[in-house]
Amino acid sequence: MIDVTFLKKSVTFSISKSSIFVVLEKIKKYSISIASKPNKMKPNIGISEKKLDAVTDLLAAVLADEVMLYMKTRKFHWNVSGESFMELHKLFENQYNQLEEAIDEIAERINKLGSKTIGTMDEFGKLATIKEHPGKYPTSKNMISELLEDHETVIVILREHVKHCAEKFNDAGSADFLTGLMETHETISWTLRRYLS
Numbered sequence: 001m002i003d004v005t006f007l008k009k010s011v012t013f014s015i016s017k018s019s020i021f022v023v024l025e026k027i028k029k030y031s032i033s034i035a036s037k038p039n040k041m042k043p044n045i046g047i048s049e050k051k052l053d054a055v056t057d058l059l060a061a062v063l064a065d066e067v068m069l070y071m072k073t074r075k076f077h078w079n080v081s082g083e084s085f086m087e088l089h090k091l092f093e094n095q096y097n098q099l100e101e102a103i104d105e106i107a108e109r110i111n112k113l114g115s116k117t118i119g120t121m122d123e124f125g126k127l128a129t130i131k132e133h134p135g136k137y138p139t140s141k142n143m144i145s146e147l148l149e150d151h152e153t154v155i156v157i158l159r160e161h162v163k164h165c166a167e168k169f170n171d172a173g174s175a176d177f178l179t180g181l182m183e184t185h186e187t188i189s190w191t192l193r194r195y196l197s
């Protein structure tokens with residue numbers, strides 16, 4: 001009899017001279033079975049861990065842009081003034097509510113795909129493409145133009161992500177999810193564009 005401690009587990013084998021190869025085979029099989037055990041944190045949904053990580057990284061960047069756009073829309077809701085004050089005040093409120101819903105869905109999707117979700121302003125600021133303009137208070141027309149530009153930026157980014165999720169990462173679910181999000185931004189953009197025409 002021989003006791004072997006392997007990967008912190010004790011394994012006992014009966015050894016005879018001729019059975020050393022059997023022992024080695026057992027160790028090999030045991031190590032393979034341990035190595036092939038799935039990471040419980042990562043969902044086993046037919047997408048490799050590497051690809052899931054790529055998708056959640058991409059979703060984190062989308063989340064950061066949505067948070068920036070949400071904050072900017074809120075700022076404009078608070079500071080809009082002029083003849084159309086109430087109309088734009090309500091329009092921006094309606095839009096940031098849609099963004100808030102999207103933020104929650106994106107954050108939870110990152111979790112569903114097995115990753116932690118970022119949640120600090122510092123992380124959002126570093127990952128976002130959408131830029132903030134502290135201390136600037138545009139006219140109501142410029143608020144609309146700026147928001148339109150930002151929503152269109154997000155649409156262009158999302159279109160690329162949809163393609164990558166479907167073709168590169170084998171993740172039809174995220175491609176579909178991001179397509180729905182892109183359509184939300186398209187509708188908001190269409191509404192904003194009408195104010196400028």
Ligand SMILES: [Fe+2]
Pocket residue numbers: 077093
């Ligand atoms: Fe309000």
